Amino acid sequence: MKRFSGCVLCFLVLFTAVQGQSIRASKPTHYFYTPAAYVNPPFHLVLSFHEISFSLPANLQLQASILDNIGRVNFGAKFGILQNFSLGGGLAYNLVHIGNGVHGITHPAKPRFGFFLTYGFVQTEKFEFAATPHTQIGERFSIGGDLGMMLTPHEFWSVILEFGLSVDTKDGLVYMNTDGGLRIHPPKIPFLSFDAGIDLEEFAVNNNPSPTVTVFFDVIFAMIVR
Secondary structure (H helix, E strand, O other), X not given: OHHHHHHHHHHHHHHHHHOOOOOOEOOOOEOOOOEOOOOOOOOEEEEOOOOXXXXXXOOEEEEEOOEOOEOOEOEEEEEEEEOOEEEEEEEEOOOEOOOOOOOOOOOOOOOXXXXXXXXXXXXXXXXXXXXXXXXXXXXXXXXXXXXXXXXXXXXXXXXXXXXXXXXXXXXXXXXXXXXEEEXXXXXXXXXXXXXXXXXXXXXXXXXXXXXXXXXXXXEEEEEEOO
């Protein structure tokens, strides 16, 4: 809890420091847990509880996720092959999860190498829909896929829905998770967004399922630094 309070304080200090200055807004490259199919242009910075990313030339984006993961990866990189198609990889694990369960990497599994592909079937200002097949390789091996969509009926807010399945080859179980909520992006502060939603935590579908529910939240600061 102290770490979380410290993170919130850092965001508040950052917001106070940049007020009154000219900030060129960027945007996050994830929904809740699912990566978007695109990467940001070079020198775009995103700071949030779920996405810390910095974009380099040649469509390369370095990124990390402190709360849970994005694309089942905590630390790694994402490469944009096309505007609606990207691949990523890195350390797959769960550092911190708010709730009783997990998302993506079931315990007591050790950290693994994670790899994902993301394809955007629809990508407009009003609606985005992407699919993310993924795998995690290490002491245990798992494979699966996630779907993410974002509907933006108004410039002030968007609706986000996600659904995912994965299979762990060691225990032969099929795991499912789903979540949904809102992203608030006030037009007067375009470099800040706020996520809030409900997360049905990952559970084994074919092993006496007992899913639990937790909250999802994020505060996203996104800007162009050059």
